[in-house]
Amino acid sequence: MNNTNIIHYEQPGVTVDLVILTVNNNQLKVLLVKRADEPFSGHWSIPGGFLRKDESLDEAALRVMLDKTGVQEEYLEQLYTFGRPERDPRARVITVAYFALIPWKNLPQPTSLKVAGVDWFDADGVPELAFDHQDILGYALRRLRAKAGYSNIVYGLLPVDASLGLTAVVSTAVGFFGASWNGIYMAEVARLSPPDRVADATSGSTMFTFLGYVVGPSLFALAVPAYGWSVPFVAVGVQMILMGVFQTFVLIRLGRARPNLS
Numbered sequence: 001m002n003n004t005n006i007i008h009y010e011q012p013g014v015t016v017d018l019v020i021l022t023v024n025n026n027q028l029k030v031l032l033v034k035r036a037d038e039p040f041s042g043h044w045s046i047p048g049g050f051l052r053k054d055e056s057l058d059e060a061a062l063r064v065m066l067d068k069t070g071v072q073e074e075y076l077e078q079l080y081t082f083g084r085p086e087r088d089p090r091a092r093v094i095t096v097a098y099f100a101l102i103p104w105k106n107l108p109q110p111t112s113l114k115v116a117g118v119d120w121f122d123a124d125g126v127p128e129l130a131f132d133h134q135d136i137l138g139y140a141l142r143r144l145r146a147k148a149g150y151s152n153i154v155y156g157l158l159p160v161d162a163s164l165g166l167t168a169v170v171s172t173a174v175g176f177f178g179a180s181w182n183g184i185y186m187a188e189v190a191r192l193s194p195p196d197r198v199a200d201a202t203s204g205s206t207m208f209t210f211l212g213y214v215v216g217p218s219l220f221a222l223a224v225p226a227y228g229w230s231v232p233f234v235a236v237g238v239q240m241i242l243m244g245v246f247q248t249f250v251l252i253r254l255g256r257a258r259p260n261l262s
Contacts, residue, residue, distance in 0.1 A: 012092040016061045017048035017133065019079065019099040019140035020071060027122055029104075030137060032129070033068055034117035039089050040130035042116070046137060048095065061098045067112045076100045080139055087132045099140040 020031040032044040049064040051057065057078070065071055076098055083094040121127070123141055128134070 015095040029120040036116040043130040045130035
């Protein structure tokens with residue numbers, strides 16, 4: 001189990017665990033595997049495995065994802081490191097958690113003999129999970145919902161031929177509709193931009209959104225002592241409307257430039 005070999009130092013194991021998310025029937029789903037081995041034999045868990053000496057953390061995450069779920073990486077992001085001493089009853093084990101976003105698909109049969117089953121579950125209604133996987137899943141959901149409001153992360157849940165309507169549905173299913181227009185906008189910018197310009201388009205849109213929705217209202221708030229609440233409040237409202245109109249215009253132009261995806 002130990003994957004270190006340094007004399008005079010304790011040798012904890014290192015694992016990677018994967019929170020794999022998708023959207024189906026307007027519901028955010030998480031992929032779980034049923035453990036075939038102890039500890040927690042017969043319990044559902046998020047897929048994971050031990051790091052090998054000759055691989056990086058990212059390589060281990062990709063290998064475990066394919067071996068235990070049959071899924072190949074679509075969008076993979078390192079999430080957090082979990083290291084409570086008692087998190088694994090076998091030994092001292094530190095895990096590096098990842099989360100992956102994939103479009104809905106039927107699951108192929110995994111090749112690992114350590115998995116007794118694999119299935120999709122509602123992300124907010126999972127059974128009791130092995131180890132500290134409930135905490136890992138909760139952390140991943142909070143990260144996803146926070147990023148949905150200011151980035152194009154929802155793009156990872158969409159098929160390449162998704163429509164604007166599907167983008168809106170998926171953004172809503174993620175559960176962050178308070179800022180979902182921004183999420184829809186960012187995902188659509190990524191989807192409709194030329195493949196070699198997605199990074200430039202989304203980074204520019206992120207900066208534009210930040211300036212418009214954060215810096216602008218903050219500057220208006222500074223005017224409150226001089227003008228009271230009425231003038232800044234109206235100004236912020238007008239600004240928000242203009243931001244929405246401008247973003248809609250951007251999406252229309254991008255859609256016309258790539259009619260095969262609109």
